[in-house]
Amino acid sequence: MSSPQLQSSLNGTFGNSETSAQARDNAQSEESDYHDLSTIEFGIRIADFMPLAFKTVPVSGLAERELELLRDIHCLPNVIQLQDSFVNDNGDTVLVLPMLxxxxxxxxxxxxxxxxxxxxxxxxxxxxxxxxxxxxxxxxxxxxxxxxxxxxxxxxxxxxxxxxxxxxxxxxxxxxxxxxxxxxxxxxxxxxxxxxxxxxxxxxxxxxxxxxxxxxxxxxxxxxxxxxxxxxxxxxxxxxxxxxxxxxxxxxxxxxxxxxxxxxxxxxxxxxxxxxxxxxxxxxxxxxxxxxxxxxATLKLCEWVCRVQEIKYQRYLCEEREECEVYRYR
Incomplete structure (x- = not known):
């Protein structure tokens, strides 16, 4: 089961938004699918002008699970770091994350x-x-x-x-x-x-x-x-x-x-x-x-593309030579 990505531009409180839909199977029954619709909005923290992303998760069970996981991975290298979380006026959990x-x-x-x-x-x-x-x-x-x-x-x-x-x-x-x-x-x-x-x-x-x-x-x-x-x-x-x-x-x-x-x-x-x-x-x-x-070891793509073509051409010439019949004459 795949998680297709939906993207649309919405005008929210904090600016442009992206919406992503993820389809998942129930761990106990592969016949039932669940679609978690979350909304990402962007803004700036007034205290230090840090750009932030606000992820609204409307399903309480999923929000609690993701929030718990984000707390578990806090301070780990090269993973998203939760900045804060709150419940909005609709009762949905909002995860505050750094903008990347x-x-x-x-x-x-x-x-x-x-x-x-x-x-x-x-x-x-x-x-x-x-x-x-x-x-x-x-x-x-x-x-x-x-x-x-x-x-x-x-x-x-x-x-x-x-x-x-x-x-x-x-x-x-x-x-x-x-x-x-x-x-x-x-x-x-x-x-x-x-x-x-x-x-x-x-x-x-x-x-x-x-x-x-x-x-x-x-x-x-x-x-x-x-x-x-x-x-x-x-x-x-x-x-x-x-x-x-x-x-x-x-x-x-x-x-x-x-x-x-x-x-x-x-x-x-x-x-x-x-x-x-x-x-x-x-x-x-x-x-x-x-x-x-x-x-x-610092191979740059712009230089290597030309070299690849040379290697392919040399290989082609060798293959052609092997397939050619050789005639000897006096």
Missing amino acids: KRFDCNAVNESICSVRKVVKQVLTGLAAVHAKNIVHLDINPSNLMVTHTKRDVIIIDFGLSTTVNRKGTNSIPVCGTTGYIAPEILNRQNYGDYDPTGADIYSLGIVLGEMLEPYIPDCDLHYFGSKYLAPENTKTTVSLLNGFISQTSVYPRVLIQAADLLKCMLEENPRERKSAQELLDCHPFFAACPGTEEPK
Whole structure:
């Protein structure tokens, strides 16, 4: 079950508004759906002129659950921080949150360093959230935002999140955004017991694939972020990534590492998928320190696009040469 996004412009007390509708399954009965309609309005705190977002949650049970989760993740890195909450004149709960900028995969992948920074920050946030036995269940570009000052990436919208037992059997509702949902959420009966927080890693892998699409050719990454993408399609991508990773003499090492990270995050079996903390601690893509990287590790997209075309042309010439018949004459 997906959570389609509705957007409209409304004139509210605090300015322009956005409305988002999220469809979710009942955890006990997959046949019943529930639509949580929340409204986001924007304003400024008079005391210090801090830009704020006001999220109105009209359903009391959902509001209480999200409010409790936001309090649990208070002060965690790279996650949205609750500023305040109150009940409006209609009796609806209003969550007061910091105003952030939209996250755009195409705007943050101007270099591999930028991609690394984004993924590292999101994994840092997920590792902290997962350590509290909370799974987000809807990681996608619309639920990632950027701070106005430091341009850090922040995980938002914990409306679908739930507390889980990381070592036991869990009843996770079928929810999320189409194209980003982990295979174990869609077909839980195929996987037995597993750590449910791994679903967030798979979803982040899809986001990483979107950012890496112009860097890693011929791996079908252009489908990532599409509503037509399904777990079955990612199997083909993983196979193609294995072929890409084997070409160490053709592509820069940093791209080989990035492709390997993507493959790890798209692991179909959740029991074999590495956790956020394991990826941060052990994967070589995050090993390089800023300022000590080799020139190729700072690969810029504008330079790499031309290089990709050269590699493809050279490969084409080699293939054509192999298919040509050679005639010898005196």
